[in-house]
Amino acid sequence: MxxxxxxxxxxxxxxxxxxxxxxxxxxxxxxxxxxxxxxxxxxxxxxxxxxxxxxxxxxxxxxxxxxxxxxxxxxxxxxxxxxxxxxxxxxxxxxxxxxxxxxxxxxxxxxxxxxxxxxxxxxxxxxxxxxxxxxxxxxxxxxxxxxxxxxxxxxxxxxxxxxxxxxxxxxxxxxxxxxxxxxxxxxxxxxxxxxxxxxxxxxxxxxxxxxxxxxxxxxxxxxxxxxxxxxxxxxxxxxGRDVLFSLEKGEFKPGEVKVELKDVTCITNTSPRPLLDHVNLQIRSGEILGIAGVAGNGQQALSEVITGLRRTCEGHIFLNGIEMTNKTPLQVINSGVSHIPADRNKMGIVGDMSVGENLSMKKYRTEELTQHNIVNKSLIKVFANKLIKTFTIKTPTQYTNAKFLSGGNIQKTILAREIDSCKGILIAVYPSRGLDVGATETVRKNIIAQRDKGAAVLFVSEELDELQMVSDRIAVMYEGRIMDVMDTKDATTEKIGLLMAGVERSDV
Ligand SMILES: Nc1ncnc2c1ncn2[C@@H]1O[C@H](COP(=O)(O)OP(=O)(O)O)[C@@H](O)[C@H]1O
Ligand SMILES: [Mg+2]
Missing domain, CATH: 3.40.50.300 (P-loop containing nucleotide triphosphate hydrolases)
Incomplete structure (x- = not known):
């Protein structure tokens, strides 16, 4: 230089x-x-x-x-x-x-x-x-x-x-x-x-x-x-403050099974191999199941079949014990599922609507925001300001269009809405991707808080240290298959790395 x-x-x-x-x-x-x-x-x-x-x-x-x-x-x-x-x-x-x-x-x-x-x-x-x-x-x-x-x-x-x-x-x-x-x-x-x-x-x-x-x-x-x-x-x-590189987590007290996939298979004509290949999974209440894998090995399809965004060709999906195979996204939402999607700009927000409107999108039909069946603006105002404060969303006002926010704050907006409306099942796909250290910490803390409140959480991430820090159990995906599911304490970096590369469990 x-x-x-x-x-x-x-x-x-x-x-x-x-x-x-x-x-x-x-x-x-x-x-x-x-x-x-x-x-x-x-x-x-x-x-x-x-x-x-x-x-x-x-x-x-x-x-x-x-x-x-x-x-x-x-x-x-x-x-x-x-x-x-x-x-x-x-x-x-x-x-x-x-x-x-x-x-x-x-x-x-x-x-x-x-x-x-x-x-x-x-x-x-x-x-x-x-x-x-x-x-x-x-x-x-x-x-x-x-x-x-x-x-x-x-x-x-x-x-x-x-x-x-x-x-x-x-x-x-x-x-x-x-x-x-x-x-x-x-x-x-x-x-x-x-x-x-x-x-x-x-x-x-x-x-x-x-x-x-x-x-x-x-x-x-x-x-x-x-x-x-x-x-x-x-x-x-x-x-501007001390960042915690470790997280506090309540005791692991798993309850009843809230999400169950039985032999779920997804085939498309654009891909030579199945997107999902006989996937069997269970997530219990009070549990975070981490999904490890190189992007493109079925993680996205997995979140989509659970949330009703993609059709299952074979197999069954149960949410809260009720069969929900191939139900519509709205039916899935109504059964208590929140979803933080991978592509935030396309699927997570409406850029031309305000931050407040984006925050209330999942709740405007509910009693919390309506009076005599009419959406109440002052209720929305109080509700949105509360979420902006809790999730430290940086925006000039709640009336600012969501598209003007920085990427991290768009992500926080989605997270605030989905976590606030979470009724027991949370599907979080790469929720901290592209976020700075402070926002990442907020995201992880909130996901753990939902689990401590009894939610069943599916948590997809590519970062192994993050998965090890946040998850109770870790499943590894490769070419649409679940290679193995293990307790986080047994999931060493070497073991996950080999499974991610497609090495079978018996060889690990
Ligand atoms: N075109 C714009 N109109 C209004 N506000 C903006 C615009 N671009 C950026 N901002 C605001 O300026 C601040 C800095 O944003 P930005 O430079 O994108 O941050 P960074 O790149 O560090 O994440 C943010 O509060 C953002 O909302
Ligand atoms: Mg920037």
């Missing part, structure tokens, strides 16, 4: 209606440096970076690029300065090809671009960085991991040498993250500079030279990564 600053942000303030997203923030990035920008969901990280790529303009403060004062009014301006960003939410157009997406918005593009030439250049870059991206693929046909690599190729194609990576691994599986990280390392080895936003501490230590922490829009510390001896210190700095 040389000592030349390539980016200096000085005293940056940015306000949105009702929030100060950044307040007097300074940030310096040197040539060849990787700066890890950390902070809780909603701390202002994306906002700060969006000002470097011309999506927002600072209300106050100055930006210098390569020691010259810069006015960045548009993505084109930032591109001309060699700055490129991979956004938290993908910015690709789904029904266009990779090549079309890559040249979209490039300055000086002819009316009929020469796609043979463009394709050649894409293949060249793809080979050089091992991206496996083909110019003619349609974006919608690609997996999330592949789309992420298209975003990277877009930056390379445009010759960016200052890279901003906004939680690039948050939506990826561990395998995809590892691949992505080695690609990023390769890019960085060529002297490019980068700001890397992530919640994963191992990535921070692995990649960065410097760590800068934001809290509530303000800078609260900048450290050389090499001087960080305890991750706990960084976590505390982010949250």
């Amino acid at each position: 040389e000592n030349t600053p390539v980016v200096q942000m000085r005293n940056i303030t940015k306000r949105f209606p009702g929030v100060i997203a950044n307040e007097g923030v300074d940030l310096t990035l040197h040539k060849g440096e990787v700066l890890a920008l950390l902070g809780e969901n909603g701390a202002g990280k994306s906002t700060l970076m969006n000002m470097l790529v011309g999506l927002y303009r600072p209300d106050e403060g100055e930006i210098y690029v390569n020691c010259k004062k810069a006015t960045i009014n548009s993505p084109q301006d930032s591109m001309a300065l060699g700055i490129g960003m991979i956004h938290q939410e993908f910015m690709l157009v789904g029904n266009l090809s990779v090549a079309e997406n890559i040249v979209l918005g490039l300055p000086g593009l002819e009316i009929k671009p020469n796609f043979t030439e463009i394709g050649k250049r894409i293949i060249e870059l793809s080979n050089k960085y091992d991206l496996g991206v083909k110019p003619d693929s349609i974006i919608d046909d690609l997996t999330v991991g592949e789309q992420q690599r298209v975003e990277i190729l877009k930056l390379l194609y445009r010759g960016a040498n200052i890279l901003i990576l906004d939680e690039p691994t948050a939506v990826l599986t561990p395998g995809e993250s590892k691949e992505l990280n080695s690609i990023i390392k390769k890019m960085l080895s060529e002297g490019k500079s980068a700001v890397f936003i992530t919640h994963k501490m191992n990535e921070v230590l692995d990649f960065s030279d410097t760590v800068q922490v934001l809290r509530k829009g303000k800078n609260v510390g900048t450290r050389a990564t090499s001087t960080i001896t305890k991750l706990q210190d960084i976590a505390n700095l982010m949250v």
Whole structure:
């Protein structure tokens, strides 16, 4: 790392209606440096970076690029300065090809671009960085991991040498993250500079030279990564209080069986093997059953058959002792099932409705929120404010549209609604994915609290330490099958790891 600053942000303030997203923030990035920008969901990280790529303009403060004062009014301006960003939410157009997406918005593009030439250049870059991206693929046909690599190729194609990576691994599986990280390392080895936003501490230590922490829009510390001896210190700095890395859990007192699957099998014509293959499971009241497995091995299908979102081809599902095989989602909800889905934006919230409306969505038909059969606005107001407070949802007001919240706060909104309305069965799919340490702690605590109150919980996660911390028993899924179910105390990391890779129990 040389000592030349390539980016200096000085005293940056940015306000949105009702929030100060950044307040007097300074940030310096040197040539060849990787700066890890950390902070809780909603701390202002994306906002700060969006000002470097011309999506927002600072209300106050100055930006210098390569020691010259810069006015960045548009993505084109930032591109001309060699700055490129991979956004938290993908910015690709789904029904266009990779090549079309890559040249979209490039300055000086002819009316009929020469796609043979463009394709050649894409293949060249793809080979050089091992991206496996083909110019003619349609974006919608690609997996999330592949789309992420298209975003990277877009930056390379445009010759960016200052890279901003906004939680690039948050939506990826561990395998995809590892691949992505080695690609990023390769890019960085060529002297490019980068700001890397992530919640994963191992990535921070692995990649960065410097760590800068934001809290509530303000800078609260900048450290050389090499001087960080305890991750706990960084976590505390982010949250502004001591974060517990272990959880308190009441005694394990399982009761009657609340969820039972007998030989449940699901076949689709889009997949060569069954999504679920003769699954047998029981979850009792007062019990958290953790599901381990690499994403895509049937976890999602499992949650969908239980919640009525997917049809079972064979087998039986019992909820609270009553057969509920292939009932509608509404019938399942009415039988007391709450669901925290994997895809929060598509399934969990309605972005154009307010936070308060999203919170009351499952209860507006009930006595709690109606008077004489009419939804009562003041009851909703009190109800929503109570949940916002209990779950520390960061929102200017309950009338703000849900889509304006940061990812972590959208997740908290779903969680608040589902946990508040939980009547005995909770299906939680990757509930802490992409969340910061503080929000993750809140999520885990609340799930355990439901279990302590007697709920039967299905808890899907990819993080083994999280599963071991939260679950009472752990089942491992591989290719739609349950490989084994064991008590958490017997579920060592090695054992789960082997089962996740498809090694049979008798061989473990
Ligand atoms: N376009 C916007 N309109 C209104 N508020 C916004 C907008 N973008 C971000 N915010 C608010 O600014 C704050 C910081 O958000 P953000 O920069 O996305 O945080 P982070 O990336 O650290 O999670 C949050 O309170 C968020 O709700
Ligand atoms: Mg963000």
